[in-house]
Amino acid sequence: MSYELREHTADVAIEAEGPSFDAVVGAVADGLAAAMCDDVPAEGERFDVRVDAESREALLFDYLDELIYERDVRGVLPVDNDVEVTERDDEFSLAGSARGVPLSAVSAREIKAVTYSEMEVAETADGWRAYVVFDV
Structure with missing residues (x-):
């Protein structure tokens, strides 16, 4: 499983690949953390996340939106994301x-929101691929 941050006009995009849909969702979430912070300390407590949706795209969107919400409410950077779909x-x-690293322990850039703009979720010959744009 892997992700890459992609420049996208005034926004940031994450492209991820993995052997399963679960792996791709986790990789995009890890990419979101990387887009917000360059260096992540080892501290932080794990917290649970649950999301239900009517499609893979909606599930990915809602999950990422929930991580941004948790960042804002808990004051943590969600890292080391583990998902089962x-x-x-x-x-x-x-x-x-996810492991919630206190925002006070990192120098984080703000990601305002996940968008449906150009979102792509696709099964490939090697597994799954996702592309997600975030508003900064």
Whole structure:
């Protein structure tokens, strides 16, 4: 699983690949953390995240939006993201966790929001790929 930060006019984009959809979602979330902070300390407590949605794209959007919300409410940078996605009757559920590094321990850049602009989630010959643009 891997991600790359991509320049995108005034925004930032993350492109990720992985062997499974779960891995790609986690990689995009790790890319979000990297877009906000260059150096992440080892401190921070894990917290749980749960999201349900009607499509893979909506699940990815809602999960990333929830991580930004957790950053704002808890005052933490969500890193070391671990996710498990299940699909049942065309409904998708994500159960995950992240380590919340206190924002006071990092020099973080603000990411305002995740966007649907140019979002792409696709199955590939090698697994999954996602491309997500964030408003900065």
